[in-house]
Structure formats: structure tokens, C-alpha cells
Amino acid sequence: MFDIERWQEIFETIRKNKLRTVLTGISVASGIFILVILLGFGQGMQNGIALEFEEDASNRIGVWTQVTTKEYKGLNPGRPITLRNENYAYVEDKFADELEYKSPNFRVFDASINYKKESGAYSVQGISPEYQHIENEFISQGRFLNYKDHESVSKVAVISNKIHRELLQNEENPVGRELKIADLSFQIIGVYGDKGGEREENRVYIPLSTGQRVFNGGDSLNMMFFTLKPAATFEKTLEESVRFTDEIKTYLKQAHTVAPDDESAINTFNTLENVQRFMNLMMGIKSFFWFVGVCTIIAGIVGVSNIMLIIVKERTREIGIRKALGAKPWSIVGMILHEAVFVTAVSGFGGLIVSMGLLELVGPNVEVDYVSNPSIDFNVALTTVFLLIFAGTLAGFFPAWRAARIKPIEALKEE
Amino acid sequence: MIEIKDLHKSYKMGSNSLHVLKGINFSVEEGELVAIMGSSGSGKSTLLNILGMLDELDEGSYTLDGVPIVNLNETKAANYRNKFLGFVFQSFNLINYKTAMENVALPLYYQRMPRKEREEKSLKYLDQVGLKEWATHLPSELSGGQKQRVAIARAMAAEPKVLLADEPTGALDSKTSYEVMDLIQKINDQGNTILIVTHEPDIANMCKRIVHLKDGIILEDKKVKQVRAAAYV
Numbered sequence: 001m002f003d004i005e006r007w008q009e010i011f012e013t014i015r016k017n018k019l020r021t022v023l024t025g026i027s028v029a030s031g032i033f034i035l036v037i038l039l040g041f042g043q044g045m046q047n048g049i050a051l052e053f054e055e056d057a058s059n060r061i062g063v064w065t066q067v068t069t070k071e072y073k074g075l076n077p078g079r080p081i082t083l084r085n086e087n088y089a090y091v092e093d094k095f096a097d098e099l100e101y102k103s104p105n106f107r108v109f110d111a112s113i114n115y116k117k118e119s120g121a122y123s124v125q126g127i128s129p130e131y132q133h134i135e136n137e138f139i140s141q142g143r144f145l146n147y148k149d150h151e152s153v154s155k156v157a158v159i160s161n162k163i164h165r166e167l168l169q170n171e172e173n174p175v176g177r178e179l180k181i182a183d184l185s186f187q188i189i190g191v192y193g194d195k196g197g198e199r200e201e202n203r204v205y206i207p208l209s210t211g212q213r214v215f216n217g218g219d220s221l222n223m224m225f226f227t228l229k230p231a232a233t234f235e236k237t238l239e240e241s242v243r244f245t246d247e248i249k250t251y252l253k254q255a256h257t258v259a260p261d262d263e264s265a266i267n268t269f270n271t272l273e274n275v276q277r278f279m280n281l282m283m284g285i286k287s288f289f290w291f292v293g294v295c296t297i298i299a300g301i302v303g304v305s306n307i308m309l310i311i312v313k314e315r316t317r318e319i320g321i322r323k324a325l326g327a328k329p330w331s332i333v334g335m336i337l338h339e340a341v342f343v344t345a346v347s348g349f350g351g352l353i354v355s356m357g358l359l360e361l362v363g364p365n366v367e368v369d370y371v372s373n374p375s376i377d378f379n380v381a382l383t384t385v386f387l388l389i390f391a392g393t394l395a396g397f398f399p400a401w402r403a404a405r406i407k408p409i410e411a412l413k414e415e
Numbered sequence: 416m417i418e419i420k421d422l423h424k425s426y427k428m429g430s431n432s433l434h435v436l437k438g439i440n441f442s443v444e445e446g447e448l449v450a451i452m453g454s455s456g457s458g459k460s461t462l463l464n465i466l467g468m469l470d471e472l473d474e475g476s477y478t479l480d481g482v483p484i485v486n487l488n489e490t491k492a493a494n495y496r497n498k499f500l501g502f503v504f505q506s507f508n509l510i511n512y513k514t515a516m517e518n519v520a521l522p523l524y525y526q527r528m529p530r531k532e533r534e535e536k537s538l539k540y541l542d543q544v545g546l547k548e549w550a551t552h553l554p555s556e557l558s559g560g561q562k563q564r565v566a567i568a569r570a571m572a573a574e575p576k577v578l579l580a581d582e583p584t585g586a587l588d589s590k591t592s593y594e595v596m597d598l599i600q601k602i603n604d605q606g607n608t609i610l611i612v613t614h615e616p617d618i619a620n621m622c623k624r625i626v627h628l629k630d631g632i633i634l635e636d637k638k639v640k641q642v643r644a645a646a647y648v
């Protein structure tokens with residue numbers, strides 16, 4: 001390995017057989033390059049999807065109602081069901097130990113909101129303070145609602161960054177200013193943002209009690225939201241949340257005299273089930289990219305093996321001459337493998353550096369939906385390079401060994 | 416120098432066996448210049464390949480410079496070839512991507528001679544064959560005669576006991592052939608033992624002894640009066 005004479009001999013051979021060397025190099029380098037870019041992109045997709053799902057608390061359960069579709073206990077189908085404050089209070093009380101965050105929701109879509117001369121239509125939602133955690137809202141200025149606002153039926157509102165920009169024209173110090181919702185004055189107490197982006201920022205939050213009073217809601221609710229305390233494992237959490245959802249459904253059906261098999265009157269969604277699907281999707285994407293990556297590597301290995309076969313074939317006569325001049329079989333094998341390892345290693349690392357450089361450079365700037373910061377585990381990339389070098393060596397060894405063992409007289413006949 | 420007793424060699428050709436050498440007894444003293452003649456298929460090249468350890472014998476014995484050549488494995492054969500023998504081929508067999516000097520230096524590389532010494536020595540031998548100023552040229556830039564002279568320089572560089580030449584003039588015109596023979600005669604004059612396989616009588620007559628081979632046996636083995644090639648150059 002550290003035989004300087006051998007190195008000189010190798011470099012001489014490489015220098016004088018540029019085409020052969022370049023072809024081998026390109027095949028190895030491009031294999032590594034494609035693999036790294038591919039795996040990096042796969043990671044980017046995974047990051048991007050994870051980011052999209054981050055917007056909402058991942059174990060959120062929502063409940064809403066529609067009309068009945070089945071006759072039950074003398075009641076006609078088509079009867080609208082409305083959630084009441086008492087339903088929410090019952091669930092809150094019964095599952096107190098299991099609930100993490102909870103909030104009722106009374107909403108009015110397209111409420112007209114005025115600030116000075118500007119006006120706009122936004123969704124106004126009466127909620128409890130804990131709704132902030134359910135929707136994963138972050139506070140940019142001021143504060144979110146609290147229970148005092150709720151009890152005192154205050155006319156206070158939390159607006160979004162988007163509304164701050166559109167309606168308030170980016171007014172400085174929006175907190176404390178008055179704005180009109182359905183012609184009633186509300187004081188702005190905070191500005192929130194949503195990680196899900198602007199399409200999640202079309203809402204103005206006010207206390208539930210205020211909302212129900214201002215919009216004549218009485219004690220009716222549009223939705224109820226809950227999150228559960230996570231259990232030890234994901235499977236367990238999922239199981240708990242499914243059981244919880246079922247129990248709420250059963251309770252609400254009884255409370256509103258709905259047929260037990262009427263699936264459309266009481267509706268629920270459970271984001272955990274989405275998480276399960278999302279995780280499966282992730283697995284799918286990951287396996288796909290790995291599959292393609294492994295295929296690329298196999299193609300690379302086949303390519304390198306092919307080139308090694310051709311190189312040995314091409315050099316058979318030379319091997320014969322060298323043997324006639326006194327080269328031992330092992331020195332022939334050593335020479336060919338030495339060159340192969342050197343060329344694959346240099347080009348492999350070259351491809352690795354170029355592709356990782358590209359990922360480092362371009363990766364953080366990629367801003368496409370569902371792709372974010374493509375990157376690759378350095379160890380994985382390094383392993384593939386070594387794998388390719390090893391495969392190239394192995395692929396080169398057998399023809400080299402065979403060539404070194406043919407009688408010089410046979411090798412010399414080779415054209 | 417060379418001692419061969421009852422040498423047999425046959426080749427398998429499918430199911431048939433081709434008996435090429437049928438009991439050769441033959442010896443060469445140091446400083447001889449021997450021509451091995453015969454028509455094609457007479458076994459002369461096979462004999463030379465066995466002498467050169469490029470091929471193995473089936474039966475008989477072969478002694479080179481007092482060393483019995485038996486139980487050859489590749490490594491041992493390579494060692495002997497490197498120490499004892501120099502080869503000159505009909506088709507020159509220079510490595511086409513190496514310069515004349517690098518080609519001459521190659522057997523020295525396998526003798527593990529340091530690079531500097533290798534270069535000096537190969538230049539010295541290139542000078543002997545009159546190609547010193549061609550040292551940095553590739554084989555493709557040389558004429559046939561020049562290529563063969565490089566090949567002879569390469570064979571001599573390792574300072575072998577015996578120089579084996581397989582139809583060294585086979586690919587050359589007569590004028591160039593005589594030049595090459597002149598060179599070979601001069602090398603022989605320095606006391607080197609040389610064996611030449613040829614089927615050209617005029618080339619054979621430039622040697623000191625002619626061995627006629629026919630159908631795998633020696634037909635005739637006689638000393639001749641050497642014709643000096645210099646007269647024709």
C-alpha cells in the first residue's frame with residue numbers, strides 16, 4: 001500500500017489512460033451523486049410533510065353535529081341537533097383526568113369587522129382560553145384570552161397577524177385599540193400567528209360567553225375540541241383517543257335522543273388517526289427513496305464491475321508482457337486493484353463532496369410545499385462510498401486474479 | 416547453460432491430443448548463438464516457450480544454469496524468468512502507453528530496482544541499441560526496427576543468462592532484419608547466450624549453430640560458419 005514504486009507505477013498508468021480513468025470515475029461519482037441527492041430529497045420531503053402537520057396539535061379531537069338521518073323513539077329524521085353548553089360541561093367533568101386541553105367553539109363565518117375606515121369579513125370564534133394550545137397559535141403581541149374575560153363576558157378580541165396587516169394596515173401598537181365586530185366595540189388584547197400559515201389566520205378570537213351573547217347563540221355550540229394527555233406509547237395514545245371519541249359519541253346520542261346507529265348526526269374527527277396515516281406515508285416515502293437509492297447503488301456496482309472487466313480484458317496482453325518480464329501473479333492483481341481502489345475512492349469522494357456541497361448550498365433555500373431543507377446523514381453517504389469502493393474492488397479482483405493466472409503465452413496471444 | 420533431456424509436450428485439442436514435442440535432447444553452452452529452425456508446426460515455438468518457462472513441459476527434464484526447472488508455480492516461474500531470461504517477440508510486445516525508456520525499465524521494476532538506477536540503466540541499454548535520443552517516445556512513434564531494438568534493450572536490461580528470441584525478424588523487412596541481427600550478433604559477441612527461433616535460412620546462417628526441428632524431433636544439429644550481418648547493413 002505504501003510502496004512508493006507501486007504508487008508511481010499506478011499514477012503513470014492513470015495519467016496515460018485518461019479516458020479509461022475518467023469513465024470509471026464518472027460512473028462512480030455519478031452513482032454517489034444521484035444517491036446523495038435522492039436521499040437528501042427524500043429527507044427533505046419528510047421534513048416538509050412533518051412541517052405541514054406541525055400546524056395543529058397532533059392529537060386533536062373535534063366534535064360537531066348535523067341533522068339526524070334515522071327515525072328514533074318517535075322522532076322524525078331530518079331533525080337538527082345542536083350542541084349545548086351543558087354537553088361540553090358534562091364531557092369536561094367526566095373526563096377531567098384524561099383531558100389535556102379543551103375548548104368549546106361558537107363561530108360566525110364572515111362577520112363584518114371594521115377598524116376605522118377599513119372593513120372586512122372574517123370568521124369570529126367564541127372559544128375558551130385553552131383553544132390557543134389546541135390550534136397551536138403563538139402570540140406575537142399582547143396576550144391570548146383568559147378565563148377572566150370569559151367570566152366577565154368582556155368585549156375583547158385576539159386578532160391574527162394577517163388581520164393586523166389587512167385591516168389595521170400594520171398599525172403600531174394594535175393592542176388596546178378598538179375595533180367593531182357586528183357594530184359592537186371590541187378591544188384588541190393580542191395578536192396571534194398560526195404555524196400553518198395565513199390560511200389559518202382568518203379568525204378573530206373572542207370569549208365564548210361574549211360570542212354567544214353578541215350573536216344570539218344562547219347556550220348553543222358549533223363544535224367542541226379536546227386534546228388528550230399523551231400515553232406512554234403512540235399506539236396506546238391512539239387507542240385511548242379512539243375510546244374517548246366513541247364514549248363522547250355514545251353520550252351525545254343519548255343526550256340528544258339520536259339512534260345509536262345514526263352515523264351522521266354526531267360527527268367527530270381525530271387527528272391522531274391522521275398521524276397514523278401520516279406516519280405510514282412517511283414510511284412509504286422513506287422506503288421508496290431507499291429502494292431507489294439501493295437500486296442506484298446496484299447500478300453503480302454493476303457499472304464499476306463492467307468497467308473493471310473491460311479494463312482487465314483490455315490489459316490482458318499487457319499482463320502477459322509483464323509476466324514474461326517477471327511479474328508475479330500477486331503483483332499483477334495488486335496493481336489492478338490498487339488502481340481500481342484509488343480511482344473509485346477519489347471519484348467516490350469527489351461525487352460525495354459535490355453532492356453534499358450542493359445539498360448544503362441549495363438545501364436551506366428550498367421553499368416548496370412538502371419539501372423542506374433536503375439533507376443527508378453524512379454517515380449514510382460515507383458508507384455508500386465505501387460500499388462502492390469495496391464492490392469495485394471485489395468486482396475487479398476476480399477478473400484480475402484470472403488474468404494474473406493465465407499463462408503468459410495465452411495472454412500474449414490476446415489481441 | 417541449458418540442458419534438456421527427453422522432452423515431451425502435447426496439447427489437448429478437444430478429444431484429440433496433439434503430440435508436439437516427441438523427445439528432445441538438447442544442450443546449449445554459454446556464449447552460443449543458436450538458431451532453431453523448422454516449418455510451422457514443427458514445435459520450434461513450443462520448445463522456446465518451454466525454455467522460457469512461458470509453458471510447461473509434460474515429460475523430461477530441463478536444467479537452466481545448473482538450476483533444475485521443476486514444479487513451477489507462477490511465482491517461482493516469474494522469479495526465474497526475471498533472473499534468468501530475456502524475451503524478444505515477433506510482435507515486439509512493448510506496452511503501448513509507456514515510453515521506450517519506461518518499457519526498458521519494466522523488468523528492472525520487477526527486480527525491485529530503485530527508480531533512479533532503473534532510469535540510468537535503461538538509458539544505457541537504449542544507448543547500446545542506438546536509440547538513446549528516442550527514449551521519451553511511445554512505441555507508436557517508432558518504426559518496426561526501432562521497436563524491436565527497444566524490445567532487445569528491454570530483454571538485455573535485466574542482464575539475463577539467456578536471451579530467447581521468437582522470430583525476432585518475422586515482422587520486419589530484410590534490411591531492418593539484418594540490422595536487428597547485427598545487433599543480436601554484437602550482443603552475442605559480448606558473451607551472451609542467445610536462442611533464436613526462425614524459419615528464414617539467411618537469418619539462421621547468421622547464427623553459430625542451427626538446430627532443425629521436424630514433427631517434434633531434432634532432425635539435424637550442426638555448427639555453421641557465421642555470416643556477419645554487418646556486411647549487409
